[in-house]
Amino acid sequence: MSVQSKVSEVQAVMTDEQPMTASWQTARAPARGLGLDLAVVLSYCELTKPRVVSLLIFTAMVGMLLASPTNLAGIHWAVIFWANVGIAFASGAAAAINHVVDRQIDGQMKRTHSRPLPNDAVSVTGALVFATLLMGISVVVLVVFVNQLTAILTMAGLVGYAGIYTGFLKRRTPQNIVLGGAAGAIPPVLGWAAVTGHAPLDSWVLFLIIFLWTPAHFWPLAIYRREEYARVGIPMMPVTRGVRHTSWLILGYTIATVAATELPFFTKMAGIPYLIGANLLGAGFLYHAIRLISAPEKHNPMRMFGYSIAYLAALFALLLGDHYLLGL
Numbered sequence: 001m002s003v004q005s006k007v008s009e010v011q012a013v014m015t016d017e018q019p020m021t022a023s024w025q026t027a028r029a030p031a032r033g034l035g036l037d038l039a040v041v042l043s044y045c046e047l048t049k050p051r052v053v054s055l056l057i058f059t060a061m062v063g064m065l066l067a068s069p070t071n072l073a074g075i076h077w078a079v080i081f082w083a084n085v086g087i088a089f090a091s092g093a094a095a096a097i098n099h100v101v102d103r104q105i106d107g108q109m110k111r112t113h114s115r116p117l118p119n120d121a122v123s124v125t126g127a128l129v130f131a132t133l134l135m136g137i138s139v140v141v142l143v144v145f146v147n148q149l150t151a152i153l154t155m156a157g158l159v160g161y162a163g164i165y166t167g168f169l170k171r172r173t174p175q176n177i178v179l180g181g182a183a184g185a186i187p188p189v190l191g192w193a194a195v196t197g198h199a200p201l202d203s204w205v206l207f208l209i210i211f212l213w214t215p216a217h218f219w220p221l222a223i224y225r226r227e228e229y230a231r232v233g234i235p236m237m238p239v240t241r242g243v244r245h246t247s248w249l250i251l252g253y254t255i256a257t258v259a260a261t262e263l264p265f266f267t268k269m270a271g272i273p274y275l276i277g278a279n280l281l282g283a284g285f286l287y288h289a290i291r292l293i294s295a296p297e298k299h300n301p302m303r304m305f306g307y308s309i310a311y312l313a314a315l316f317a318l319l320l321g322d323h324y325l326l327g328l
Contacts, residue, residue, distance in 0.1 A: 043121035044130055047099050048092030056091050056187045057084055059210065062316045063191025063203055066269065070324050076195060082145035083194035086138045087187065090154045093134035094183075097162035100127050105232040111225070142194075150194045157186040171233070174240040177222075181214035182207075202269045206319075209260045210312070216253040216285070217308035219246050220292060220301040247293045250304070254289040258282035261315060274322035278315060285311050 064083065068075040099106070099117050107118035116122040122130075135158065142151035165180030173179070185207045192203035219237055222229060223246055226238040238246045261278045264270040288304040 039121070043116040044126075046116050047096040047122065047127055047130060048134070049095035049098075050092075052095060053088055053091045056184070057088055058313070059206075059316060060084065060087050060187035060191035060194075062320060063188035063206060064195050065191075065320055066188075066202070066206075066323050067192040067195040079146060079194060082141055083150060083191065086142035086146060086150070087154055087190055089134045089138035089141065090158050093131040093138065094158045094162040096127050096131035096134065098166045100124055100131070101162070101166045105234065108232050109228050111228065146194050147197050149197060149199070150190055153186060153190050153193055153199070157183045157190070160186075172235070174235045174237040176235070177218045177237075178215050181211050184214055185210035202264070202267055205260070205263045205267060205269065208263070209257065209315070212253055212257040212260050213308065213312055216250050216257055216289065217305065217312070219250050219253075220304040220308070222246070223292075223296060224301040224305070243296045244293075247289075247296050250292060251286075251289040254285050258285060264319060270319055270322045271325075273325060274318050277318040277322075281311050281314055281318075 061080070061084070064080050065075070068080075099115060102112075103115075103117040103124070106112035106115050112118070117124065117127060135155075138154065139151055142148075142154060161180065161183035165176065165183060169176040169180050188206035188210070189199050189203045192206075193199045222236040223238045223243050226236065226243070229236040230239045237249065258278075261282060262275070265272075265275040265278075284307060288300070288307045292300045292304050
């Protein structure tokens with residue numbers, strides 16, 4: 001799959017406030033005509049936020065492949081398969097819990113009112129049972145077919161997102177996405193641990209990049225949607241501190257992210273080809289952040305948001321390309 005196709009697949013993700021895409025809504029409509037069972041299945045699929053999960057799996061795969069030999073024949077494909085299954089099921093469980101906790105505010109927001117719970121397509125009990133089932137399968141798969149460390153770290157990520165971020169931080173502090181960003185940054189560490197059984201410094205470098213990238217990625221969307229967040233009482237940064245202050249914070253996190261992307265070269269995880277590409281991508285990221293300060297009220301917030309997704313996907317693709325290029 002090309003980077004471009006991956007980018008188009010994950011547009012408007014990495015935030016739990018995103019609406020379902022038209023493709024899912026379109027799929028549900030004819031499903032009701034075909035029968036209740038298929039409609040219910042599709043509604044449960046929506047609970048897992050499949051597009052969000054796809055990006056998490058993508059970053060986990062980067063960790064797995066960077067931890068693997070450059071000789072494709074030496075890669076443990078079975079372990080990678082089961083690790084992806086376990087991580088995907090845990091991510092889906094966390095997303096379903098997020099739907100349950102946020103069902104009331106989702107029903108009040110234009111972008112999320114058609115989600116399965118506000119729309120009464122799935123019951124709260126059904127969603128919780130579904131999440132528990134996914135969580136249980138994830139633990140069994142990871143412990144039996146991968147390793148205990150990956151299982152523990154995966155469950156920690158689930159608790160961080162569904163419990164700490166969704167259940168506590170989101171409604172209590174404008175730093176919610178910063179403090180809760182660790183859950184979205186953990187997949188490369190999970191991938192590395194799945195293949196090697198441990199989580200070395202290189203895996204945490206990838207974690208740091210995503211952790212710093214998350215506010216710079218999410219806050220432009222929060223600027224664009226600040227009126228909706230204000231209406232439902234969610235203290236996102238643009239709501240509590242204003243657009244100007246948030247725009248400067250975005251620039252700060254963008255600079256920090258670009259600086260962190262230099263680390264793979266200095267830790268010898270990657271070479272010159274990656275460094276050149278990362279700097280070019282970083283220049284584009286900084287350009288959008290500066291534009292956001294100069295004109296935050298126009299289309300620049302969503303342009304910054306869109307570029308941030310392309311940026312992360314391209315950056316991780318560069319890491320993979322550099323890894324296997326150096327191994328030739």
